[in-house]
Amino acid sequence: MEKVLSQKFYDKMSKLEQRYPIRNALILPALHAAQEEFGWLPKEAMDEVAVFIGVHPAQIREVASFYTMYNLSPVGEKHLKICTNVSCMLRGAYDLVTHCEKKLQIKTGETTVDGKFTLSEEECLGACGTAPAMMVNDDYHENLSIERINQILEGRAP
Amino acid sequence: MNTLFVQHFGNDENRKLSYYTAQMMGYQAARRAILEMKPEQIIEDVKKSSIRGRGGAGFPTGMKWGFLPKESAKPKYLVCNADESEPGTFKDRDIIRYTPHLLIEGMIIGSYAIGCTHAYIYIRGEYTREAKILQEAIDEAYKNGFLGKGIFNSSFNLDVTLHRGAGAYICGEETALLNSLEGKRGEPRVKPPFPALVGAFSCPTAVNNVETIATVPHILNRGAEWYAKLGRIEKSGGTRLMSVSGHVKNPGVYEVEAGSITLRQLIEDHAGGCWKDKKIKAVIPGGSSAPVLTADEIDVVLDIEPFQKIGTMMGSGAVMVCDEDTDMVQLIWRITKFYAHESCGQCTPCREGCHWMEAILHRILHGAGAEKDLDMLLDIANNIGGKTLCALGDAAAGPVISFVKKFRTEFESYIRGQKKYA
Ligand SMILES: Cc1cc2nc3c(=O)[nH]c(=O)nc-3n(C[C@H](O)[C@H](O)[C@H](O)COP(=O)(O)O)c2cc1C
Numbered sequence: 001m002e003k004v005l006s007q008k009f010y011d012k013m014s015k016l017e018q019r020y021p022i023r024n025a026l027i028l029p030a031l032h033a034a035q036e037e038f039g040w041l042p043k044e045a046m047d048e049v050a051v052f053i054g055v056h057p058a059q060i061r062e063v064a065s066f067y068t069m070y071n072l073s074p075v076g077e078k079h080l081k082i083c084t085n086v087s088c089m090l091r092g093a094y095d096l097v098t099h100c101e102k103k104l105q106i107k108t109g110e111t112t113v114d115g116k117f118t119l120s121e122e123e124c125l126g127a128c129g130t131a132p133a134m135m136v137n138d139d140y141h142e143n144l145s146i147e148r149i150n151q152i153l154e155g156r157a158p
Numbered sequence: 159m160n161t162l163f164v165q166h167f168g169n170d171e172n173r174k175l176s177y178y179t180a181q182m183m184g185y186q187a188a189r190r191a192i193l194e195m196k197p198e199q200i201i202e203d204v205k206k207s208s209i210r211g212r213g214g215a216g217f218p219t220g221m222k223w224g225f226l227p228k229e230s231a232k233p234k235y236l237v238c239n240a241d242e243s244e245p246g247t248f249k250d251r252d253i254i255r256y257t258p259h260l261l262i263e264g265m266i267i268g269s270y271a272i273g274c275t276h277a278y279i280y281i282r283g284e285y286t287r288e289a290k291i292l293q294e295a296i297d298e299a300y301k302n303g304f305l306g307k308g309i310f311n312s313s314f315n316l317d318v319t320l321h322r323g324a325g326a327y328i329c330g331e332e333t334a335l336l337n338s339l340e341g342k343r344g345e346p347r348v349k350p351p352f353p354a355l356v357g358a359f360s361c362p363t364a365v366n367n368v369e370t371i372a373t374v375p376h377i378l379n380r381g382a383e384w385y386a387k388l389g390r391i392e393k394s395g396g397t398r399l400m401s402v403s404g405h406v407k408n409p410g411v412y413e414v415e416a417g418s419i420t421l422r423q424l425i426e427d428h429a430g431g432c433w434k435d436k437k438i439k440a441v442i443p444g445g446s447s448a449p450v451l452t453a454d455e456i457d458v459v460l461d462i463e464p465f466q467k468i469g470t471m472m473g474s475g476a477v478m479v480c481d482e483d484t485d486m487v488q489l490i491w492r493i494t495k496f497y498a499h500e501s502c503g504q505c506t507p508c509r510e511g512c513h514w515m516e517a518i519l520h521r522i523l524h525g526a527g528a529e530k531d532l533d534m535l536l537d538i539a540n541n542i543g544g545k546t547l548c549a550l551g552d553a554a555a556g557p558v559i560s561f562v563k564k565f566r567t568e569f570e571s572y573i574r575g576q577k578k579y580a
Contacts, residue, residue: 019276019319021233021359027341028324032283053341066343066502067324069283085245086446086478087403089492123327123496124245124446125284128403128476129410138286 001051004044009033013052027053027063031070040071068123076111076118080152081135082144084121087128096132097121099146103153117153160388161413162376162397167256173291175298178259185259185304187378188266192312200271204374206382208395213239213330213367214445214473215549216394216462219374225354226272226362235358236274237339237365238265240281240292241323241330244445245496246476249399249411250368254281254288257372258295262318264371266304267378269316272364276317280335283324293320327500331548332365334502345502346548367474369399390417391461398460398475402429405436405481417461421451424460425479436481440565444473446493447553449560450486470560486568488579490561491519497554505546511538512554519558527573532562 012033016026030052034045041064050057064070071079080100084093097108100119104112111118127133130142141152151157166172166182178184191200205220226234238261242250253261261279269277281289296318299305307315326344328334333347336358357363373396377385386395398416403409407430414424421443425431432438438453449470451458458464465472480489498512515538518531535558543555562569571577 019317021276022340024341025321025339025359028322028338032322032324063341063343067283067326069325084492085496086442086489086493087246087409089489090404090478090480090484123499124243124247126242126248126251126282128246128248128401128478131403131409135284140284140287 001044001047003048004042005034005048005052006037009037010052023053024055027055027060028067031060031064035070040074074111074115077116078152079118079120079135079137081120081122081125083123083125083127083131083133085124087124088132091131093132096134096144096146096149099149100153103150159413159415159418160397162373163253163257163260163399164411164413167252167411169256172256173258173295175259175295175302178257182257182260183375183379185263185266187375188263188270188304189310191267191378192270192310192314197271197273200267200378203382204271204377207377207385208389208393209370209373209377209385210394210462211367212369212373212398212475213332214244214447216472219366219370222354222366223268223272223364225352226364227355228273230273230362232361233276233359234272234274235361235363236265236269236272236277237332237336237358237363238277238279238368238371239330239332239335239365240279240285240368241335242282242285242368242474243327243330244447244474244476245493246401246403246442246445246478247474248401248403249475251285251288252399252411253368253372254285255291258292259299260372260375261292261368262295262299262304264374265318266309266316267374268364268366268371270314272362274364275315276319278339278358279318279320280329280339281320281322282329283322289320289322296320326502327496328502328548328550331550334548335365336363343502345504346550348547388415389461390415391459391463394462398472400424400428400460401474401476402479403476404442404478405433405438405484406479407431407433414460417459417464419460421456421458421460421477424477425456429477429479432479432481434481436483438479439482439484440480440486442476442478442480442557444471445476446478446496447471447549447556448473449556450564452564485580486561486565487519487523487572490558491516491523493557494519494554497550501550501554505551507542507545508551508554511542511551514538515554515558522569522572523579525572525575525578527569529570529573531573532566532569535562 050060133142210216329344334344338344353363389395412428498516539555
């Protein structure tokens with residue numbers, strides 16, 4: 001099997017190895033590290049994680065599919081995850097979702113044809129004091145308004 | 159009002175070790191604990207402080223630590239629950255990003271007390287910035303000899319490892335968290351055995367919330383009796399971090415002495431009251447898992463027992479305020495959709511029931527509900543609560559029951575076609 005994960009992945013893992021009494025505890029950190037390399041988890045990457053950990057590939061897939069942060073299919077360059085849970089909903093999150101759907105001409109859960117944006121609804125992000133909030137890839141954006149969203153979509157925001 | 163945390167929140171500079179040692183008696187409690195106290199003394203002090211867990215269940219912390227076997231052939235673990243996933247809760251995030259060393263010092267004291275030499279902090283995957291801040295603080299603590307081998311030149315060693323989750327509400331439940339830490343799906347375990355005997359890596363384990371652990375240095379520094387007196391209600395002492403959000407003028411984290419004010423005072427005097435000069439219709443007082451209160455019920459004293467007495471719970475201290483225009487049917491549909499999404503799928507009543515409830519609420523909201531739906535909702539809810547391995551089932555059932563009971567006419571207007579979903 002040809003390797004798809006970089007040396008950086010293996011360096012990171014070898015540092016973590018001593019920190020757990022069982023090898024399987026490395027599965028979540030390994031999936032995070034693998035996803036960092038591709039933006040999602042291709043089958044080849046998960047298979048290589050399985051070999052690295054020493055478990056059957058099905059076991060890696062079983063774990064990866066449980067957690068929402070692991071992308072089992074490719075996502076856009078910018079993955080917008082808008083929280084629509086209680087506090088964000090009370091402060092207008094669904095208006096933001098509708099606005100994004102219109103502006104990007106996609107439905108929630110879809111990716112734009114140019115591959116630039118994926119739009120998702122997210123469960124509570126723990127940013128309720130600064131609602132509405134969303135994640136773009138790994139970063140939080142809080143106190144959102146339609147104007148802020150436009151800035152982000154048009155690349156005018158950091 | 160005494161506060162232990164909030165005066166240090168809001169400024170990024172405060173997360174540094176230099177601030178912590180200069181302004182917050184940094185690592186003095188841990189030094190005294192390790193050099194001058196026996197582990198049992200610490201547990202005794204934590205018991206005397208009468209602090210109860212801040213993660214949601216309110217279990218007495220000293221008692222929990224006392225459940226771990228003193229002698230154990232296997233290693234023992236302290237695991238900090240930084241999953242913070244109960245909707246409405248955002249207090250642990252502030253502790254982590256503004257006072258990370260307080261959490262680390264609490265981990266040192268707790269680990270010494272229960273006899274743990276490798277502790278874990280399980281942080282929700284979405285908190286990437288917070289994980290980075292916390293890891294930097296951990297590195298700083300290692301560099302300065304507060305972690306690692308021979309802490310304070312004693313024979314006590316401690317490693318702390320930060321472990322990131324990957325998006326799953328259920329991993330806040332302590333046994334699901336332990337499975338997740340072990341590299342499994344986050345499915346709760348059958349109890350007993352409880353984690354105190356069979357926890358992380360099949361070893362005796364104490365799982366505690368961020369706020370609980372971060373309070374321990376304060377308890378040692380100021381004294382258990384002092385801390386216990388902060389709460390006016392007999393069985394739970396101390397201050398509480400309250401996450402207030404929704405339709406209030408000033409959402410945010412507020413710290414109050416438990417039992418010293420009412421829920422209404424928290425909302426009106428601290429969080430600025432209802433926004434846009436509107437009236438309050440309802441308050442969800444302890445995270446989305448807590449049964450809802452109407453505006454007439456919020457003069458309740460802010461503490462664990464008074465909340466229980468009126469049929470709700472303080473949970474994680476997350477207060478969500480709804481103004482007079484809030485659509486309660488839409489709100490409970492959204493809450494139920496959350497539990498349906500987050501049910502791990504192990505127990506049939508929760509896996510199936512949450513989806514049924516969500517489907518019924520969805521059809522009521524979209525004009526296709528029937529009169530019998532409300533009784534059916536209550537029937538399903540009553541068949542989830544208490545019938546599952548973990549408390550997610552109760553968390554899903556309680557709110558539905560309370561919404562239908564307290565806001566029945568709003569459901570009926572939808573069912574009778576008098577109201578349409580906007
Ligand atoms: C579905 C569910 C989700 C939970 N989420 C959290 C959480 O995000 N953070 C937390 O500290 N406790 C959470 N808990 C409570 C934990 O199971 C556990 O009681 C707590 O971490 C113990 O710490 P404490 O005694 O310091 O409160 C949750 C419980 C359930 C049933």
